Amino acid sequence: FASEIDFYRDLRRADRFTVVYETFLDDSNRRAKTGRVLAVEFINKGKPYRAVYFQEPGGEGDYFTPAGENLRKPFLRTPLEFSRISSGFNNARFHPILKQWRAHKGIDYAAPAGTPVMATADGVVEFKGWQNGYGNMIILKQRCEYSTTYGHLSSFGRGQQKKKRIKQGEIIGYVGSTGMATGPHLHYELRVNGVQRDPSQVIMPAALSISKRNKAMFQK
Helix, strand or coil: CCCCCCCCCCCCCCCEEEEEEEEEECCCCCEEEEEEEEEEEEEECCEEEEEEEEECCCCCEEEECCCCCECCCCCCCCCCCCCEEEECCEEEEECCCCCCEEEECCEEEECCCCCEEECCCCEEEEEEEEEHHHEEEEEEECCCCEEEEEEEEEEECCCCCCCCEECCCCEEEEEECCCCCCCCEEEEEEEECCEEECHHHCCCCCCCCCCHHHHHHHHC
């Protein structure tokens, strides 16, 4: 539900969840290991979110709503599991280092140094290295007109190199304070046709739902 729920800001007391998952037994009928989650219901602020696992013939398994809509949206809500927003998207913010008012065309997530940073969407590494005030930075090019930027990293994930394909949720780096930063945080940008946009205001493309030819199999 990472595309539906912000697990830092949206959780409330009395939220609850139910999970159905696989358990594998050995020859002695003892539990050997835990498998995949098959179904889950998460009730957040009184609203139920439900998902079931389904693998289309010849395809990869994924999680869908009971109506067949894909829950793996193209973009995650946040690039960190747990953090707080220290500075939002703003056209006029007083820069703590430059001591002047200027636009802040991204979102800053304050988190301890070394916190893993995830790719919010599938993409290809377009840039990896040092860039001015961003410090250590990675830019991922997504499909069509989208790209995402991750700045002030302390270090990069293993094997990150230009043109490498990255999967959504893959660790691409770690929170730091490189470049023009007063403390450890991640600077995250969403760019549409090269222009920074507020991620909370952009309508993202929808993920693919269950195909018509497999709908009956899914419903069964």
